[in-house]
Amino acid sequence: PFFRAIVRELDEKGIYHSIPPQETDPTDFKSRFLKKIRKLGEGNFGMVELCLYDPKGDQTGELVAVKSLKTENESSNLRREISTIRNLYHENIVKYKGICNDEGGANIKLIMEYLPAGSLKEYLPRNKSNIDQKRLLLYALQICQGMEYLGSQNYIHRDLAARNILVENESLVKIGDFGLTKSIKDDKEYYKVTEEQDSPVYWYAPECLINRKFYKASDVWSFGVTLYEIMSYCDRENSPPQVFLKSIGRSHGQMTMARLVDALEKGWRMPRPDSCPEMVYTQIRRCWSHAPENRVDFNSLIQEFEFFLT
Ligand code: ADP
Numbered sequence: 001p002f003f004r005a006i007v008r009e010l011d012e013k014g015i016y017h018s019i020p021p022q023e024t025d026p027t028d029f030k031s032r033f034l035k036k037i038r039k040l041g042e043g044n045f046g047m048v049e050l051c052l053y054d055p056k057g058d059q060t061g062e063l064v065a066v067k068s069l070k071t072e073n074e075s076s077n078l079r080r081e082i083s084t085i086r087n088l089y090h091e092n093i094v095k096y097k098g099i100c101n102d103e104g105g106a107n108i109k110l111i112m113e114y115l116p117a118g119s120l121k122e123y124l125p126r127n128k129s130n131i132d133q134k135r136l137l138l139y140a141l142q143i144c145q146g147m148e149y150l151g152s153q154n155y156i157h158r159d160l161a162a163r164n165i166l167v168e169n170e171s172l173v174k175i176g177d178f179g180l181t182k183s184i185k186d187d188k189e190y191y192k193v194t195e196e197q198d199s200p201v202y203w204y205a206p207e208c209l210i211n212r213k214f215y216k217a218s219d220v221w222s223f224g225v226t227l228y229e230i231m232s233y234c235d236r237e238n239s240p241p242q243v244f245l246k247s248i249g250r251s252h253g254q255m256t257m258a259r260l261v262d263a264l265e266k267g268w269r270m271p272r273p274d275s276c277p278e279m280v281y282t283q284i285r286r287c288w289s290h291a292p293e294n295r296v297d298f299n300s301l302i303q304e305f306e307f308f309l310t
């Protein structure tokens with residue numbers, strides 16, 4: 001470490017320039033410099049913590065969000081999430097910073113930028129009085145822009161929900177949680193789920209529940225549910241699971257799924273929240289057409305929201 005190699009390079013005029021030594025890979029985070037501050041949230045498999053990455057040890061480091069797994073045997077999922085998120089570059093997608101993997105194989109961690117306001121699910125109920133409907137539609141537009149980009153890279157998110165939309169500040173949101181994201185192969189239009197895992201069923205389109213097939217249009221359905229959450233300021237009493245269960249009745253285990261599918265196939269949809277204007281509910285309903293090919297796409301949604309916002 002004391003002997004830094006001074007690298008020199010000839011430029012086109014034949015003059016030597018020294019290149020600053022590249023001592024470390026900026027995406028390689030060392031676990032000994034990562035200081036936990038608090039837990040930010042947790043889902044089925046993962047846990048996200050706010051940490052200070054402080055290699056100088058003088059509290060001048062940067063705040064980062066660190067995702068790790070609750071059980072080590074899920075590490076292949078986190079590896080897949082990392083390989084997805086590190087390829088995504090968009091304003092409305094949470095930024096990848098690097099990984100921490102110096103404690104050996106199974107203990108891999110994903111380092112992301114930290115979004116201080118948390119997810120929409122925490123942010124909206126707390127800041128309701130300062131957020132007007134125009135703001136909500138701006139969030140909707142930004143989510144569609146991120147989703148349009150994701151689709152252009154041939155990914156399906158599969159877990160679009162208010163809990164997975166992160167808030168940078170009052171006028172910028174980003175899509176997060178790529179834990180269920182799948183890449184669609186060039187010759188396919190959909191991704192078929194093979195493993196049975198906890199799925200966010202109340203956000204899922206009928207073809208996902210019935211045939212376990214995920215199309216880009218299945219993300220549009222989930223966006224409709226997310227927009228429903230946003231327009232109701234993520235009110236807990238009127239969350240999608242609550243609304244479904246109130247309507248189809250509580251039951252145990254598999255029965256709920258069967259009833260949910262049955263209701264959707266008969267055309268039942270969550271009703272317009274009181275705080276949601278008709279014209280926005282119309283867009284939500286266009287996301288909830290039974291057949292994936294009849295649904296609106298993210299591009300037309302972008303145009304609708306841009307129109308609403310001008
Ligand atoms: P899981 O796969 O376990 O659902 P998520 O990636 O959705 O994990 O993160 C869980 C929660 O942690 C989110 O709902 C959000 O509240 C919080 N969170 C996640 N990433 C960040 C981040 N980069 N900045 C701030 N909070 C975050």
Ligand code: MG
Pocket residue numbers: 043163164177
């Ligand atoms: Mg999540």
